[in-house]
Amino acid sequence: MTDPDLDPTLAADIDAVARLHGTFTLRSGQVSDTYFDKYLFESDPRLLDRIATRMVELLPEGTELLGGLELGGVPIATIVSAKTGIPVLFIRKKAKEYGTAKLAEGPSFDGKRVTLIEDVITSGGAVRDAVNELRPAGAVIDTVVCAIDRSPVTGESLRDVDLEIRPVLTKAELDAVAQS
Template sequence: MTVATAGHLAVRIATVACVSGSFELPDGRVLDSYFDEYQLAADPHLLHDVVDAMAGLIPKGAEVLAGVELGGIPLVVALSAVTGLPAAFLRRLPKRHGARRQVEGPTVEGRRVVLVDDVVRSGGQLLAMVQMLRVAGAPVADALCVLERPLGGRLLLSQHGVTLRPLLTEDDLPGGTSRAVS
């Protein structure tokens, strides 16, 4: 992707999916803006262009793309369609009925899985998915996201042997980064 193309895509993402307003994170910090992944996923043209760009971030040798509920699911479905790689779907907790699975889709055991999510902040959610997949026998060393917020996720994942490959960071968006208010 060229710098001009990346800049245009960043503007489109910011226009459609970056929302100003108070947003509380699970750890209690409050941000003055947030990334609304549902607005991105609801725009078929933007979703198509985002996953086309993200496809170039997938490392060679990837065998399965795994989307984290809920924001990573539309992305992993679209990425699977674009790349031909199978998609797996990850729940934070095992389903409470039926097959009671935490991983839906193809077998991940022994296969190189790449995690897919919408936004990475602290990295805690992705790390939990990495650990769950590793227990299931999947060697996980890479994670993709649309947007990386500078709240420690890259460092946390790196400390656990996972390379974060964001399409964009907050600095790439028009207007720069948002601030943690508390």
């Protein structure tokens, strides 16, 4: 099912720029013949702006902080922050071992509602890791907004950590424009 609010050319434009064909090992360990190279759409200022604009519409009410996941979620979260005025938290894959030794850089998130921002979700491993670290430290996290949900069953890959996925695009939507 296609989202009626979807920019009709966004899926086609992202697909044309970022879909690669070949043999790719994903972060999850899965092997795929299709890869969506987030850096190709994140490095295009017009596409990045269009993705961020759509993400603004997907943010849950009451979001107090945006959590950009390293590395791909950081540029998107920064643009969404600039559009909304909601402060951004930069979330590392692992806490650095020097300086502040923090997993998340930016304002305090204890007791705050944090909406995570991610680029591409397949199994949700990076998001799951962040949630499992940030919730015990006081973050209230119930939603992740992503550019592309390429999980086998849209929106289901993070049910085990009680997280709603709100994608700008799904793999099915991108596949549909690739076949047209």
